[in-house]
Amino acid sequence: MSQIAFWGAVELGLVYAFVALGVFLAFRVLDFPDLTVDGSFPLGAAVAAVLIIAGVNPWFASGVAMIAGAAAGLVTAMLNVRFRILNLLASILTMIALFSVNLRVMGKPNVALLNVETMLTPFFGHGLRDFYVRPLFIGVLVVFAVILVWRFLESDAGLAMRATGANARMSRAQGINTDRQIYLGIAISNALVALGGALFAQTNGFADVTSGVGTIVVGLAAVIIGETLLGTRGILIALIGCVLGSILYRIAIQLALSTDILGLQASDLNFVTAVLVTVALVLPRLRRGGAA
Amino acid sequence: MISIKDIKVVFGRGTPLQKQALNGVSLTIEQGSFVTVIGSNGAGKSTLLGVLAGDVLPTEGQVLIGTTDVTRRSTASRAGLVARVFQDPLTGSCGPLSIEENLALAARRGERRGLVSALGPKRREHFRERIADLNLGLENRMQDRMDLLSGGQRQAVSLVMATLAGSEVLLLDEHTAALDPGMAEFIMGLTQKIVSERKLTTLMVTHSMRQALDYGHRTIMLHGGEIVLDVAGDNRKNLDVEDLIAMFRKMRGQTLDDDALLIG
Numbered sequence: 001m002s003q004i005a006f007w008g009a010v011e012l013g014l015v016y017a018f019v020a021l022g023v024f025l026a027f028r029v030l031d032f033p034d035l036t037v038d039g040s041f042p043l044g045a046a047v048a049a050v051l052i053i054a055g056v057n058p059w060f061a062s063g064v065a066m067i068a069g070a071a072a073g074l075v076t077a078m079l080n081v082r083f084r085i086l087n088l089l090a091s092i093l094t095m096i097a098l099f100s101v102n103l104r105v106m107g108k109p110n111v112a113l114l115n116v117e118t119m120l121t122p123f124f125g126h127g128l129r130d131f132y133v134r135p136l137f138i139g140v141l142v143v144f145a146v147i148l149v150w151r152f153l154e155s156d157a158g159l160a161m162r163a164t165g166a167n168a169r170m171s172r173a174q175g176i177n178t179d180r181q182i183y184l185g186i187a188i189s190n191a192l193v194a195l196g197g198a199l200f201a202q203t204n205g206f207a208d209v210t211s212g213v214g215t216i217v218v219g220l221a222a223v224i225i226g227e228t229l230l231g232t233r234g235i236l237i238a239l240i241g242c243v244l245g246s247i248l249y250r251i252a253i254q255l256a257l258s259t260d261i262l263g264l265q266a267s268d269l270n271f272v273t274a275v276l277v278t279v280a281l282v283l284p285r286l287r288r289g290g291a292a
Numbered sequence: 293m294i295s296i297k298d299i300k301v302v303f304g305r306g307t308p309l310q311k312q313a314l315n316g317v318s319l320t321i322e323q324g325s326f327v328t329v330i331g332s333n334g335a336g337k338s339t340l341l342g343v344l345a346g347d348v349l350p351t352e353g354q355v356l357i358g359t360t361d362v363t364r365r366s367t368a369s370r371a372g373l374v375a376r377v378f379q380d381p382l383t384g385s386c387g388p389l390s391i392e393e394n395l396a397l398a399a400r401r402g403e404r405r406g407l408v409s410a411l412g413p414k415r416r417e418h419f420r421e422r423i424a425d426l427n428l429g430l431e432n433r434m435q436d437r438m439d440l441l442s443g444g445q446r447q448a449v450s451l452v453m454a455t456l457a458g459s460e461v462l463l464l465d466e467h468t469a470a471l472d473p474g475m476a477e478f479i480m481g482l483t484q485k486i487v488s489e490r491k492l493t494t495l496m497v498t499h500s501m502r503q504a505l506d507y508g509h510r511t512i513m514l515h516g517g518e519i520v521l522d523v524a525g526d527n528r529k530n531l532d533v534e535d536l537i538a539m540f541r542k543m544r545g546q547t548l549d550d551d552a553l554l555i556g
Contacts, residue, residue: 151409154410154411155408156396156400156405156406156407156408158410159393159397159410162393163386163389166388167385167386169383170383170385172366173345173367173371173384174371174398174400174401174402175368175372175400175401176368176397178368
């Protein structure tokens with residue numbers, strides 16, 4: 001694997017670390033299997049791309065992308081909480097609807113972001129090669145996100161959210177409005193995912209309506225790889241595991257695809273992903289010596 | 293103080309399974325009074341507790357806790373008035389969270405939860421002291437996950453959790469039923485101590501007639517969704533389990549065939 005390919009994998013891993021953090025909030029903290037992310041990732045990309053092309057400040061555009069993602073999350077939460085639709089199904093409905101929304105936002109299936117000012121533009125051309133600048137910049141954002149999510153989950157408000165996912169009946173007896181926690185948690189989760197989409201568009205130079213397919217699997221893969229490597233001792237370690245898992249996942253994919261002996265090609269990506277996630281799920285059980 | 297007036301609860305109204313769980317129950321419990329509740333399965337004990345906690349909204353009637361009318365208020369919105377220990381040790385606490393995190397959750401019961409760190413040094417120390425009072429050695433395991441504790445330990449922590457934030461009433465829902473006899477006795481002793489120290493208005497549902505007479509100031513018996521016995525003071529002091537069963541038979545004019553009631 002060349003250096004450029006390696007740092008490209010790290011960069012993509014860091015972009016998808018936002019997805020992993022969002023998936024962690026929904027699946028692990030709230031115990032809410034949320035597939036909305038397959039729609040909110042390209043939504044974030046689409047909103048950011050369209051606004052940036054229209055001349056809006058890229059930081060502001062990315063902020064709007066996060067709000068759009070949060071709104072998508074609120075729709076899923078409302079379908080579940082207010083209308084009592086099964087959480088998984090509620091999120092699939094939103095995901096399907098978002099495909100059309102994303103096409104509307106962009107007006108076409110694919111928008112190119114070439115020769116426009118992005119969040120990264122000011123950092124290029126200061127002596128550091130571009131393929132270092134991108135992962136460095138996104139890495140700094142990821143560190144901020146991890147610290148914010150960590151401090152939140154260890155606050156009184158965050159504890160209420162964790163309790164809601166762990167034991168809803170007890171939470172209500174402690175005065176926690178569990179419905180509100182689901183709204184809040186799924187909104188934050190999808191805002192993070194949409195930010196990942198916005199950054200994806202800016203680092204790769206395009207937004208594509210199909211770029212969301214399989215986002216949930218990638219996010220889950222990162223969470224599971226992180227748990228396999230670092231265990232579940234405390235919130236901060238779990239969040240670092242998400243980031244690490246996301247990066248390692250991309251490197252593993254890059255390795256698999258660039259090794260000639262295996263004879264894999266880019267279109268085998270989804271198969272490799274499925275194998276990786278399966279291995280990450282089965283490994284810890286084998287290690288424990290129990291029947292897998 | 294608790295005051296409930298003419299509470300009726302109907303489950304599954306209009307269906308073949310319609311059941312009148314409570315049939316016009318009225319009850320006033322004075323501030324600081326400890327009341328025990330007995331009754332056979334299906335007598336309405338759990339429903340009564342549910343009506344007070346907010347899990348069951350009554351079909352008719354009125355519920356006052358302190359001076360607040362909570363008849364239509366959800367469990368979460370009345371949690372500031374109601375502290376509770378559940379029968380199943382797993383229900384009353386969060387297994388994946390640590391002991392101190394569970395305590396931090398309970399310390400904010402019924403209050404706004406902000407972005408302040410849930411476990412600052414001051415709170416940590418306070419929680420540690422409260423847990424050390426239990427003499428179970430748990431103060432050295434504050435960061436252990438709650439689901440590593442035994443059922444009895446969890447119930448003991450749950451009792452501490454119930455008293456971290458202020459409340460108008462303490463509801464105990466057969467909170468020793470899932471424990472071995474030794475641990476049940478320990479938890480009852482702890483309950484007694486906490487209730488009398490803090491002068492809590494307490495309602496304890498129990499399956500054990502022995503417990504019902506040994507603890508508290510007043511005992512009520514439910515049957516078929518109605519209060520069929522309500523004793524306090526000297527009348528209660530002179531009662532023993534056999535009297536209670538005889539009284540029950542007399543009042544209902546029927547034989548007692550539920551073994552659950554006989555378990556001393």
